[in-house]
Amino acid sequence: MKAELITIGDEILIGQIIDTNSAWMGQQLNLHGIEVYQVTSVHDNREHILKALADAEKDADLVLITGGLGPTKDDITKECLCEYFATELIYFPEVFEHVESLLSARNVTINQLNRDQAMLPASCTVLHNSVGTASGMWFERNGTIFVSMPGVPFEMEAIMTEEVFPRLIKLGILESIVHKTILTLGLPESMLAEKIEHWENALPNFIKLAYLPSALAVRLRLSAYGTDRALLETEIDKQVKELLTIIPENIFGFDDENMALVIGRILISTSKTLAVAESCTGGNIAHSITSNSGSSAYFKGGVIAYSNEIKIKLLDVPDEMIEIHGAVSQQVAEAMAIGAQKALNADYSISTTGIAGPDGGTAEKPVGTVWIAVAGPSGVKSEKFIFRHNRERNIIRSTQTALNLLRMLILNDIKE
């Protein structure tokens, strides 16, 4: 089964929005064993949309289309689908009722644009949109299934989950692909590749390995293809176990896990708590932690000490220390970590102080210089890093590195 995705909208091509829908659909289709053959992004333009539909029909068994279904004039997907499938828009009273009830719950008065959303192609199966006013549409022709959905991510996700997947499963569309992603930190891609070369070369030929480096991790993705799903899973598990013996320190998690989640799990199992004291990361460590649901079980909170005044007042960093060593120093980083541990009454703490950029760098402390400290029952540890990227990336790298230092400290405490 080959799937193709078509995303429609000028806003994607001029880069005003990032196409997260394709990633979500690719991921979900994969979990269901369907391979995405190609993603194509096209303009809100009749000829271009019709060409993309025709091209996709040649190659794909399933064509998922997003975008261009809003109530406004720039959205022309519905008209193009009518032309492509030689049908016409007709009025669906049940869709109108749904739009009406949804908008009245939001205290929005219905207008002609909303009314038009109940006009849908006569030959399609309407897919209910439980969270929005633009319905999905399902067409079939010459063995190819076409599904059109709105481009708003949570509306597309609702239609996929509630309408599209149940129908595809009912039709018996399934293929076995098993993926496992191993999250590593601490080794650059080429060193990692060298270290695991023998393991990689010994992989059975139905397992493929891919390297996916990012600011957060170098991820290794294993993909096994075949008919016997159970066998694929067993073989993948076996390979992962072997890899764990080769780079045990560097593997911090699997699949969709994130570093903060992994740390949270350890803290819950050991009944310990965590606090943060952030300067250059400006709240991003706390945000990474609290993005995981259930984090209130171990995360007490933190102090964002963006000014020296706050470092002194809320984290008890001595005035003179900042004067002598500067705010970006080992001494201040350690004092902040200890200060957070005390002020927030937590077992563990993380602190950051550095220069995220683009301004504020000096010859001695260039942009990207960050001191990170982690404190725990066994004491405080600190380390200096120079990331030399742009502001956004410096913040992300500082956050991830700080969390990893904490992970190492906690694991070390557990061992002892």
Place this chain on the structure above:
Amino acid sequence: MKAELITIGDEILIGQIIDTNSAWMGQQLNLHGIEVYQVTSVHDNREHILKALADAEKDADLVLITGGLGPTKDDITKECLCEYFATELIYFPEVFEHVESLLSARNVTINQLNRDQAMLPASCTVLHNSVGTASGMWFERNGTIFVSMPGVPFEMEAIMTEEVFPRLIKLGILESIVHKTILTLGLPESMLAEKIEHWENALPNFIKLAYLPSALAVRLRLSAYGTDRALLETEIDKQVKELLTIIPENIFGFDDENMALVIGRILISTSKTLAVAESCTGGNIAHSITSNSGSSAYFKGGVIAYSNEIKIKLLDVPDEMIEIHGAVSQQVAEAMAIGAQKALNADYSISTTGIAGPDGGTAEKPVGTVWIAVAGPSGVKSEKFIFRHNRERNIIRSTQTALNLLRMLILNDIKE
């Protein structure tokens, strides 16, 4: 001039990474007046890559290719380009020297995989990668330019900025498209459309309007097409000025601006400072503020009060108040805002307390219930919201709504 983007990599199609490169390139090309005709994402597969190259050559004058240039075995773009352009890999000593010096600066020992990165197609113009080891490649055939770059975003961005754009400008490739995006908040898409209908219908025919709703704003994008760039800019300015008279309260910024940036500008111009007290947003408001460079001029910091203990200890929220009204209440939200104002010695403050989900909701206070307070020299204001989305979206919506409440408060203070 028509451009097409081809992104290569299984990780995009299975949704393991989100294709941010296409958005960046689309945006940059647009600023330079080049229209992206299509984005195509394909597998690390020889036949598929060759087909995408051939398809693109038919339609496009400029084909930008990313991905598949890493040192590891799953990357086959270079071999495919050799086949497509009927050339072969040869050794480029200057590339090897660059790879060597880059890796030694990082204390990484060079290995065979790195050495292979100096092997590049004989017929290409090598594009220097100042921040990485995978070079870019420039080919020309039958009037179409092909550029291949690594998929790591900051490496692609460096090659585009330092190598590709200077070459394209030199070749005189330019077309006039002028975009202006207007950021609005407070009106759902259909109400906004109704309110500005007359203005929209009166737009000259060379200006196109698009609605781009997201969790952060409903953005209106005006695009003017023509030969006289100055004229296009004048006409866009005129239309924006008119729109400002129709929905003055709802427009909070333009183009790539964000709410926190706009607030920062006002705070700097009035020499006021800001602090935050975050519970359910868990650091995301502080992160939004500190993502903007220069924020240290007005942002003093904040307290992430994820547990009640911290609300009491660091923000001076009375113990009994939490007991009587609950942590998610108007009283606590206001006390947190006032507490942050005092503890951090700031002119303005924002506080949030709510239930981000998925757990913790009750019949009385369902998931998505958030109390937001903003405090300033003129006093404190608060409002209750029920967002009813998933955790991530509830956090984003709470953050953006809180910032907007602060913006309204500050603007009101200035007026008086």
